[in-house]
Amino acid sequence: MKVVALVYPGMTALDLVGPVQAWSFLPGFDIQYVWRTPGAVRSDCGLSVVATHGFADAWSDPDVLVTGGGGKPTLDLLGDAELAAFLADRGARARWVCSVCTGALLLGAAGLLKGYRAATHWSARDALPGFGAEASDDRICIDRNRLTGGGITAGVDFGIAVAGHWMGAETGKVLELVMEYAPQPPYGTGRPDLADPQTLERAQAALAAMMAA
Structure with missing residues (x-):
């Protein structure tokens, strides 16, 4: 399972860490953390994630394309033509196109949510129709091969649920127990x-x- 994960300055780390942590338990998991060029990328909480690849050398045909969201830094990228072109290109060939939180807006700006139901952080839900998507208030929204999650902590639910969607409910149950996911x-x-x-x-x-x- 080849995962291309977008990382960018100011992103919310948990948006990405939640699902990736769940998927890392799946057989054959392999991941590239991608930004314009390789190197450390500082998230909004000060935690840096190392981009292992740049736009030019990331897998061209990943099984999964995933992006997290964030606040103003995410909104500032909505008009970024280079990023939109990268997401549109990889998203057109990926088996699964995924986002958590306002990462859905980045997919929308790349034209990847037209005609799909999608979820995002509650504060940004009203923006989705502007990208041709149908806004969903679900914590996990699955519409064909577009898999989107709600805000921040939804990424954990999302990661486990999507793993179960891919590999079967029994796998999802095991992951939930391994991760001791019993929120209170x-x-x-x-x-x-x-x-x-x-x-x-x-x-x-x-x-x-x-x-x-």
Whole structure:
């Protein structure tokens, strides 16, 4: 299983680490972390991921193309012609085209979500129709070979669920146990429909400040 994973400055590390950690247990797993050129790429939490390959020498026919999202750095890339061309090229040949969080917007900007249902972070959901996609509020959205997940922590659910989609439910169950994935949210406010109005308002203000920073 050849995975091409996009990494870029300012990305949210967990968006990518969640699914990749789950997939790393699958037989034959191999991955390239790709940015314009090889080298360290600093994420939004300060953790650096090493890009092992550049756009020019990444696999041309991966089994999986995956990208995570982020805040303003992700939005700043929506008009990046070089990136859009790379994603469009690899996405056209990949067996599976995947994203977590606002990574869906990058796929959308590359024309890879036209006519597909897709999920993303709740704060960016309204942007998906602008790319010809049907917005989904599912935590994991599977539409043919387009596999998209909700925001940040959804990447863990996404990785396990997609592994089960590829390899069968029994594999998914084993992965869930191996990863000891039994979340117990301390506050239970992880979606807009679960949060009280004051918490939602404060979260929206925090996201707006992040985008303006």
